[in-house]
Amino acid sequence: MNTLTSAQTAATLGKLYRLADEAQRRPRDPSLAGRIDTMTTAEKSEAAAYRYMPVPPEGGRLLYALTRGARPQTVVEFGTSYGISTIHLAAAVADNGTGHVFTTELSEVKIAASRANLDEAGVGAHVTVLAGDALETLKDVPGPIGVVLLDGWKDLYLPVLRLLEDRLAPGALLVADNSSFDGLHGYMDHVSDPANGYVTVDLPLGSGMAVSVRA
Template sequence: MRNTLAEPRVADALDRMFAAAAGDDAVAARVDDFGSTPQEHADAAEEIYMPISAEAGRLLYSLVRAIRPATVVEFGMSFGISTLHLAAAVRDNGTGQVITTELSPHKIATARRTFAETGLGEVITVLEGDARQTLADLPHSPGFVLLDGWKDLYLPVLRLLEPRLAPGTLVVADDAQFASVRPYLAYVREPANGYSCVTFPVEDELEISCRL
């Protein structure tokens, strides 16, 4: 059975990016000011990968394979490590598309080259700009959502998408142990807001929420 993650060009790209991401702390230490707006933050962090862990990537792949969503939405592409895992699952399902968002022009250009090199570009659409604007008019309702951009925007992005979320939609938030994710967690863990949640203990934790 096909597993695109194991194809040499995809596996090599992921190995290369994970290795580069190991230097994130050193790169971040050289940044004097991350700015106050999302765009300023993105520009300052244009060389920082901020990836999901390899284990989290495999979990994302398995979840998308299992639920077979027609549309996957990702908030926060960065250099595209998580995007490749999502796109590999979509490709192996034989149906669907990944719509991802990113503010950094540098990261977008680099990621698009990687997507082309791995043969996954045809199932990925990159929306450049503030996700609160670019995701406002999605052509299709997402069946799977990954939140992995600026943590303080998790809740606003979820609320933006919420009218389009059908019962059974999975929403996965990375870095659930970060203090800046607490408002989001408080919202999805409140039963009245219509989610069933579980925290998955990979690096920095994933919060997996099913829309009820």
């Protein structure tokens, strides 16, 4: 069984990818130029409330495949946005017949939209959307955590990973989207150093997706 190919889920994903493409073509707000580096995470989240920032379709299918194979009890996603990647993770959990996805988002606009999109795709029952700062909302997510997707603000990838590390299952899979971005040097250095207990492969999908195994 592959929920991604069901009419309901495929239609929702198709609609969301079309909306994401349309949003990407809209001009950026010129008032943000020069201010982004001084904004808080909450301010940046609200400024980006209408940007979808999705994983590429092949990246979504990779997330589905990895989650099907890992059969995790707990999946954690940092950065829900409009729920495109969340739908891929939830579809895998649904098809596995076990596990649950915990995802976190700051933007109130995106929280409401992602919950509606997950329900529309037919996978909302498999997801808990945690509203607020990930460094707070993820503190109480139960382990063992078998799959982690990092796709929020890039400077928080490493702090979020460190928050979760003691709850990672042996062999846990980590996926870091946009691995080519400058803000990920600290994270990439951490998961690329064998002394930290990871094996990492950086894949050329979209702006890069780094897949790490907790070895």
